[in-house]
Amino acid sequence: MGGNSICELYEIDYNVLLEAVRGVKKILLTAPDGLKKLYDCIREYFLSKKLFVELYFSSSPSYGSCYISMGELELIKPDIIVHIGHNEYPLISTNIGKKILYIPAFYKRAPQLEELEEMYQTILRKNFKRIGLIASIQHIKILGKIGEFLESRGIRTYIGKSAYNQMFPGQVLGCEYSALISIIDKIDAVLTVSGGRFHALGAYLVSRKPIIIYDPYSGKVIDFTKDAVKIYAKRLYLVEHVRNNNYRRVGLIVGVSPGQYRDRLVKYLYRLSKEKGFEPYLIVSDYVNEDRLASIDNAFNLDFYVVTSCPRIPIDDIASFYKPVLTPGEYLMILNNIRQYAFPW
Numbered sequence: 001m002g003g004n005s006i007c008e009l010y011e012i013d014y015n016v017l018l019e020a021v022r023g024v025k026k027i028l029l030t031a032p033d034g035l036k037k038l039y040d041c042i043r044e045y046f047l048s049k050k051l052f053v054e055l056y057f058s059s060s061p062s063y064g065s066c067y068i069s070m071g072e073l074e075l076i077k078p079d080i081i082v083h084i085g086h087n088e089y090p091l092i093s094t095n096i097g098k099k100i101l102y103i104p105a106f107y108k109r110a111p112q113l114e115e116l117e118e119m120y121q122t123i124l125r126k127n128f129k130r131i132g133l134i135a136s137i138q139h140i141k142i143l144g145k146i147g148e149f150l151e152s153r154g155i156r157t158y159i160g161k162s163a164y165n166q167m168f169p170g171q172v173l174g175c176e177y178s179a180l181i182s183i184i185d186k187i188d189a190v191l192t193v194s195g196g197r198f199h200a201l202g203a204y205l206v207s208r209k210p211i212i213i214y215d216p217y218s219g220k221v222i223d224f225t226k227d228a229v230k231i232y233a234k235r236l237y238l239v240e241h242v243r244n245n246n247y248r249r250v251g252l253i254v255g256v257s258p259g260q261y262r263d264r265l266v267k268y269l270y271r272l273s274k275e276k277g278f279e280p281y282l283i284v285s286d287y288v289n290e291d292r293l294a295s296i297d298n299a300f301n302l303d304f305y306v307v308t309s310c311p312r313i314p315i316d317d318i319a320s321f322y323k324p325v326l327t328p329g330e331y332l333m334i335l336n337n338i339r340q341y342a343f344p345w
């Protein structure tokens with residue numbers, strides 16, 4: 001495919017893609033920012049198959065399969081949406097009236113022997129005996145190889161099953177860790193296979209177990225536990241800050257993307273807020289960042305905010321905002337006077 005090297009780095013089921021778009025005239029292609037380079041692989045594949053269609057490439061951020069830009073859909077009116085990089089989002093709550101095809105993209109590079117050895121040595125130094133293995137979808141296929149290697153060195157490994165059939169064993173999302181929760185009582189620590197620290201942080205917030213990261217892109221193995229503990233402590237501080245200052249005016253941020261519009265959750269938080277003496281404001285936002293939040297704060301000057309669209313936005317994207325921004329789980333800790341940390345919802 002045109003000598004584009006990234007096309008060779010990822011396994012994509014082009015046969016499923018081809019069958020799904022036969023007879024289709026207009027396609028909207030979406031992908032996470034880190035995988036948007038695969039757009040050209042798809043375009044060249046279509047050309048090689050003499051499949052001439054109107055192909056639109058979404059430039060909107062897409063951190064997961066939960067986010068589809070409704071503005072793009074209304075404008076382009078595609079016959080089908082093709083999302084590259086993830087499988088179907090299990091928590092989607094709204095039918096958008098369009099067919100969405102989810103095509104995972106699996107990173108092909110297998111862990112090298114020296115990387116496997118570094119994983120083992122890191123585990124050994126901490127004297128862990130039982131390890132839970134989780135991964136983002138791009139790396140889910142190498143969990144078995146990692147498990148086999150660690151088992152051969154005497155480390156017991158566990159790969160949990162997600163509560164949702166759409167997800168693979170051991171697969172986690174930034175907001176969905178049921179595969180990890182299913183094995184939480186069996187393990188001493190978690191080995192997260194993913195690029196960066198995003199999924200590892202979620203794993204710590206869910207489990208409070210020591211976290212080791214293996215990054216298949218860099219080949220590096222790091223103990224992420226100390227960094228995760230610091231972020232966890234900051235989240236607890238924000239909850240207690242809101243609780244102890246008796247803040248009452250709260251902005252409930254409502255997402256509009258089909259995977260981020262959580263109507264039942266919003267209504268529940270709104271009702272409970274009223275019952276507990278809070279003054280909730282419903283704020284609709286397609287995309288939440290510090291600039292958007294600052295514009296709302298300039299209008300209302302509220303005490304704090306709760307993002308109902310995605311629990312990772314307060315933690316990763318706007319954690320430095322000048323007013324407290326909480327996840328729904330953190331807000332429920334305040335509403336229900338709970339001291340144990342709740343993540344994600």
